[in-house]
Amino acid sequence: MKKIEAIVRPHKLDEVKEALNSMGVYGMTVTQVFGCGKQRGLTGVYRGQEYSINLLPKIKVEIVVKDGLEDGVIKAISNVSRTGEIGDGKIFISTIDDAVRIRTGERGNEAL
C-alpha cells in the first residue's frame, strides 16, 4: 500500500476531493497545516512594525491506496491543484506496511 500526502492550497480542497471521488477514491484524511517552501510568505504592517507571515496556511490530504493506484491519484491531485504560481504544493509518496479497518478488523487492502 502507498500513502500519498499532498500539500495543497486551502481553496483547492474541494476540487481535490471531487477529483478523487470521481475516480472512485473516497477515503482520505485532511489536516490543516502551515507550510513554507519556495513561497516565502507575505509581509504585513501592524502598528507600524513590519512582520512576515512566513508560514502560509495549507491543506494536507492523506490518501492510502493499494499499490499501483498511486500514479492515478497523483495525477488527479496535480491536475486540479496546479495554478502555475509558486506555492502550488508538493506530493510525497511513501510505503504503508499494513492497514486496519477498526469497524470490522479487516486488514491490508481489504481495509482501504
Next chain:
Amino acid sequence: MKKIEAIVRPHKLDEVKEALNSMGVYGMTVTQVFGCGKQRGLTGVYRGQEYSINLLPKIKVEIVVKDGLEDGVIKAISNVSRTGEIGDGKIFISTIDDAVRIRTGERGNEAL
C-alpha cells in the same frame, strides 16, 4: 520501529489514551483531522440551502513503538474504538527508520 497512525472518532480519544497507558505505552502525538471514507458526511440546511458536511472531524493518534509491539497497540486501539457503525476509523502501520530523543540525543529504540 513502527509507526501506528490511528484515525478514530473524537470522543474515543480518552479511551484510546487510557488503553495505551494501561499497556505501558505513554508516548503519542495527537492531531485534529477531518476525514471521509465510507462515512459520507451529513447534510444540513442553512438559510434554505442544503449543504453537506462531508469532512467529519476525526482524531489522528500517532504512536511509534519498537518492532513487535505494533500488534498489541493495534488491538488495544481497535477494541476501544469500535462501535460497529460506519466511521469507526482506520489504522495505518508503516516503518520508521530511526528516532531521536531531543533532550538527550538518544537514538533508535532508546529514544522511544
Next chain:
Amino acid sequence: MKKIEAIVRPHKLDEVKEALNSMGVYGMTVTQVFGCGKQRGLTGVYRGQEYSINLLPKIKVEIVVKDGLEDGVIKAISNVSRTGEIGDGKIFISTIDDAVRIRTGERGNEAL
C-alpha cells in the same frame, strides 16, 4: 528521500525554522499537534474539581530532504530545541519513495 518529523515545543518553532533556513533548507510543513510522553501533563482546578491537561500542545515540523541530508537536519533541530527538561520532543525519520512538485510536475529529488 527521507522524511524528518520533529515534534517540538511550540515556542521553539521560530528557532527551528531559522536553523533550517540557515542551512539552506526552506521547504517544511508545520502542524499543530498535542502530545504526551514522559511529560505527563499538568493539573488544574476548575470549579473545585481537579483536572489534568495531559495532552500538551506541540508543534510537528515535517521536512523531506534528499538522502544524506537527514543528519544535518536532525542535528540542527536538536540543537535549538533542547532545553534539557522533559518534554523537549522527538524526531522520527522515515523513507519517502517519491516526491512531486505540483507546479511543474517534477519528481524525485528535483521536486524538493
Next chain:
Amino acid sequence: MDSFSISELARGIDTIWVLLCAALVFFMEGGFAFLEAGFIRAKNSLNIVMKVFTDCSLGMLAYWAIGFAIMFGLDRAGLFGTSGFFLDGGMDHVQLRIPLYAYYIFQAAFAMAVASIVSGAVAERMKFTTYMIFTVLVTGIIYPVSGHWVWGADGWLAKMGMLDFAGSAAVHAVGGWCSLAAVIVLGPRMGKYSEDGSINVMPAHNMHLAFLGTFILWFGWFGFNPGSSLSGLDMNIARIALTTNLAAAAGGTSGALFTMIRWGKPDPSMAINGALAGLAAITAGCAYVSPVSAVIIGLIAGVLVVLAVGFFDKIKADDPVGAIAVHGVNGTWGALAVGIFAEKGGLLYGGGLKMLGIQALGVFSVSIWAFATTFIVFVILKKTMGVRVTPEEEAEGLDINEHGIPAYTELTAPPIYGSGHGHDSPAGALSHIGNMKI
C-alpha cells in the same frame, strides 16, 4: 411649545426611567446567552443561545398573552390574577404613574430572565422543541403565579408583608429551583460523572464569552434593581444602585479570594459566579439595607456560591453554568437576608424574628412552587415528547443536530482536555507547573 403640569412631568420622568431600565433588563438576555454559551462546550453553545433567544421571542409573547394577566390581573384568593390577557384592559386596579405598557415591558424582561436561568442549567442535553414548550409554561404560568403572590395586587405573600424589592425570591429563587427540578428529571450530561463516582471536568469553552455575559448582566442590573422603583422620583434609587453594585463587587471579590485560598488560584468562573451571586442576593434587599450590609450580603454570597457549586456537583445535579448555586441558593439567601439586615424590621436592627419568618415563609413557598411545578411539567414532557436529545445527538453536539449548523464553522475545536479524573492526579502536581515548559 406645549406647557405641562407637574404631574405630567413626573409621569414623564418615571416613564423614561422605567423604559430605559427595561432596555437594560432586556439586554440581560444577551448576558444570559453568552454567559451560558461560554461556560459550556462549543458543540452545544449555539443551541443554548437559541434557547435564550426563544425566551426573548416566544417567551415575551407568552407573557403578553397570559403571564402578565396571571401575575398582575385582578386577584383570585391571593393566588393568581385573572384579568388583562393580551394587555387588553382589566388592569385598572393597578395604580401606576407610568403607562401600563411601560410596566409590561419592564416586567416582561423579568419573566424572560426566569426562563433564561433555567436554560443554563439544562444546557448540553435538553431538546429544543421541548424547551420551547417549557418556556411558554414558565413565562406564562409558573413564574407569574408565584410572582403574583409576592408582587400582585393582593397576593398572599404581599399581604403578609414579605419584602422582595426586585426579586431575589420572585425571580432568582424561582428560576434557580425550577432549574434544580429540571436537572433532576433530565439527568447529568453524558460523561460528567464516571461510574466510580468521580466528577469529570468539562471546562468552559470560551471564557471571554462568559465574561461578556457577565459584564452585560452586571450592566443590566443597573436597570433590574433601581428600575424596580418604577419611579425616577424615588430618591432611594441612588441607594439601590449603590447597594447593588457593592454586593456585586463583594461577591466577585470573595468568590475569587475564596477559590484562591482553597485551591491556590483565583478561579475566573467562580469570580463570575460570585459577582452574580452577590447581585442575585442583594436583589431583594437593595432598597432596604445599608451599604455595609450590602457588602456583607455580597461577601457571603460569593462564598456560598462556591460551596453550593461543589455541593450540587456532589449530589450529581449537573448544572453546567452554576444556575442553581447562583440563583437558587443566593436568591434564597437574599430573601432571608432582608429579614436580618433590613433597616426597618431586620433582626440586626431590633426587629426580632418576625420579618425573618415572613421572608423565610415567602421564599420557601415560591421555591416549593417553582420546584414542584417544574418537576411535574418535566416528568410529563419526558413521558410525552421527551426532554432529552438522543445519546448520539448529545455526543455529536446539539448545534449540528438541532439547528443544522455549529456555532463556529471555521475555528477548530479539538478535544485537548482529558477526562480529568480528579482522583488520579497526585495532589502535589500543581506545584510542578512552575517547572514546566510547553
Next chain:
Amino acid sequence: MDSFSISELARGIDTIWVLLCAALVFFMEGGFAFLEAGFIRAKNSLNIVMKVFTDCSLGMLAYWAIGFAIMFGLDRAGLFGTSGFFLDGGMDHVQLRIPLYAYYIFQAAFAMAVASIVSGAVAERMKFTTYMIFTVLVTGIIYPVSGHWVWGADGWLAKMGMLDFAGSAAVHAVGGWCSLAAVIVLGPRMGKYSEDGSINVMPAHNMHLAFLGTFILWFGWFGFNPGSSLSGLDMNIARIALTTNLAAAAGGTSGALFTMIRWGKPDPSMAINGALAGLAAITAGCAYVSPVSAVIIGLIAGVLVVLAVGFFDKIKADDPVGAIAVHGVNGTWGALAVGIFAEKGGLLYGGGLKMLGIQALGVFSVSIWAFATTFIVFVILKKTMGVRVTPEEEAEGLDINEHGIPAYTELTAPPIYGSGHGHDSPAGALSHIGNMKI
C-alpha cells in the same frame, strides 16, 4: 440650589431622553458590525467591522458636514435642505424642545445605520477605499435627500401625510434597496453560485458574534423607535416600546418556526433575521398601531424575510447577511403596514385606501431614489477606482490584503465545509443524522 421653570424641566426630560436613546442607537453600530462579521467567513470579517467603524467615524463627519443640512435644512421645493452645514446656524426653522446638537447626535446614528446596512450586503468582496467614498456619499447625500422628503421641514412626502415614525421607509427600505443596487453592480462572491446554477453555502463563521450583534441591535432599538418621539413627555413612548418589542418577538418566533416547519430544524440565522425583520417592519408604525397589530406585522415579517432570502439567492443577488431581505423587503412591508393597521386612517380601521396609497407612494419613491442613486454611484466607482478587490485578494481574504492582519491570528480556521452543492445530496440524508456517530 437653582430654581427651574416648568419648561426648563420639560426640556431637561426630553434632552436626557434623546441623548440616552442616541447612545443606544449609536451602540447599534456595534450590533451591525458583529452581526455581519459573524455571518460571513472569518477571512473577511475584520474588513467588515472596519467598514462599519468607518460609518461611525467618517460617516459621522460627513453627516455633520453636509448630511444633516441636506436633510433638515431650509427646504428647496420639497426636495432637499439647504442650510445648516457643519451645524453652523441655519436651523432656526426646526422647532424643537431639545437642543439642536442633541437632535443631530440622534439623527447621525440613523445615517450611520443606513451605511452599515449596505456594508453587510457588499461584504467579502468590496474594496475598502471605495467603500469609504460610498459611506461619505450615502451619509452625506443619498440618505439625507430622501430623508428630507419624509422627515424634513416641508419635505414633499411629509406634506402629503406619509407616516414613517422612526424610519421603516426612510432608513430601512433606503438601506435595503441601496444594498440591492450595490450587490447587482458588484456581483456575487467568488464560488457562491456554481456554473450549473446551484447555490453554494458559505456558512456563518461565528454564530455567537452574529447573536451578539442581534442582541445589541434589539437593545439599541429601545432607543431607535421610542427615542424618535424626541420627547420623554409623550406618553406614547410606552406603546412604541411595547409594539417594537412585540414585533421583534413575533418576527423571531415566526422566523424560527417557519424554518422548522419547512426544513425540519429551526435555523438560528433565520430566527435572527426574523427578529430584525420584525423590528425593521414595526419601525414605521410603532407609534400608530395596536399591540395585536404589532404582533401580526412581526409574524408576517418573520416569514417574509425567509422567503426573501431565498428569492434574492435565486436571482443571484448575493447578500451574505440578508440585508436586502431584512431592511429592504421588511422596511417596505412596514411602511405599507401603517396604511393597513394604523388606528387612525388604516385600511382595517375604516380609513380606506388613501393612507395605504400615500404610504406606498412614499416607500416606493424613497426606494427608487436609493436604488437608482446607489446604482449610478457604484457604476461610476466601478469604472474609476474599482469597486471590487482582485480575485486573488478575494481568495486570500480581504482582512490580510486590505488591513495587513486577519481577525483571528491564533485561532485556526480550516475549511471543514464542502462546497455544498445542495442538489447532489439525497433528500433523505437528513434522516440519517440520528444514526451517526462522529
Next chain:
Amino acid sequence: MDSFSISELARGIDTIWVLLCAALVFFMEGGFAFLEAGFIRAKNSLNIVMKVFTDCSLGMLAYWAIGFAIMFGLDRAGLFGTSGFFLDGGMDHVQLRIPLYAYYIFQAAFAMAVASIVSGAVAERMKFTTYMIFTVLVTGIIYPVSGHWVWGADGWLAKMGMLDFAGSAAVHAVGGWCSLAAVIVLGPRMGKYSEDGSINVMPAHNMHLAFLGTFILWFGWFGFNPGSSLSGLDMNIARIALTTNLAAAAGGTSGALFTMIRWGKPDPSMAINGALAGLAAITAGCAYVSPVSAVIIGLIAGVLVVLAVGFFDKIKADDPVGAIAVHGVNGTWGALAVGIFAEKGGLLYGGGLKMLGIQALGVFSVSIWAFATTFIVFVILKKTMGVRVTPEEEAEGLDINEHGIPAYTELTAPPIYGSGHGHDSPAGALSHIGNMKI
C-alpha cells in the same frame, strides 16, 4: 398620586441621568476588558479580563472604603480629602442636587477606569496577586489624591481654575502615566525586542474582541462625558455629547487614514486607538469647545496616537494595547487643548497664554504624581512580592498558570506568525501580495 415640588422634579431628572450615565461608565469596564484581551495573545487574555474584573470588584470596594473620601472629603491643604470613609457621613460640604450615593457610583466607575487603563499596559507579564494590591492602591489612593487636586472641594488645581471637565488629565493622563511607570519597572514581554534591537510583532489574537471593547467604550463615553455635568438640566449636555462624538469620529478617521498613507493599509488597531485617543483628548474640553474645535482635537489625537505608539515601542516601553499612547499622551493633549480651544479663555479665543499655562501646570502635576507614585509602588512590590510572573509562566501563558484554565479550551491556537523581524523583510514585499495565491 403624589404631588411633587419643582425641586423634587429637578432632583429626579438629575438623579436618573447620573445613574444611567453611571451604568454606561460602568459598562466601559467590559470595554476595557475586551479591548485589551483582543489586543494581546490568547494565552494571557483571560488573565487580563480577570484583572479588569478585579478593578470592578476589589477596586470598587477600595474606592468605597477610602478612595472617595480622599478625593471628595473635607480638604486638607488643597492636597487630599479627609472625611467620608465608607460613605459614612462627612460629605455635607459637597453641594449636589443628586443623592450622595448616586455621585459615588458615578465616580467609582471613573476610579475603576484608571486601574483598567494600567491593566492593559502591564498585560501578559504582571503577576495577578501583585495586581490586586496595585488596584487597591490606585483606586484607593493614587487616583483619588490627584483627583482631589482637580475636582475636590478646594483642591489646589481646582482653585487655580484648571478646567478638566470629565478627566482628560484627572483620569486619562493619570492612567496613562501610571502605565508608563509600571511598564518601565516591569520590563518588556519576553521576545518583544530582539537582542539586535529589532521590534517583534505580537499581533492581536482576536480583533473582534478588540472592536467589541471599542464599541462598548465609545458607547460608555456617552455617559462618561455628558454625565459629568451631574445634571440633566444643564443644556450643555447636548454640546458635550456632540463634541465627544465628533472627536471620536475624527480620531478614528485620522488614525485610519494616517496609517493608510504611511504604510499602505488602514490599520484597524490604529483606527481603534485613534477613536479612543480622540475620546480621551476631548474629555477635558467637551463642555468648553466648539464642534469644529472638537473635530480638530480629534484629528490631531488620531495622528498623535500613531506616532506615540511608535515612539514608546522605540524606547522599549512595551505597552501591548497602546494605553500610554491613548490615555497618557492624548489625555495630556486634551488637557492642553482646553487652553487653546476653550471658547472662554482659550488661546485661539483671545484668552492669551494664562489658561494654557494653568492647564499645562495641572496636567503636568497630576502626571508627575501618577508616574512617581506608581514607580515607587512598583519598585517596592518588585522587591517584596515580585511584580512579574516567572519566565516559564510567561512562556506557557498566564491564564493556565495563574487561573488554571485558558480562555479558549476548544478553539486551537497555533503559532502561525513568525517572529517577524521587521528588518529582514525587503521593503518592497508588500507589493507582491497582490500576486499571491494561498
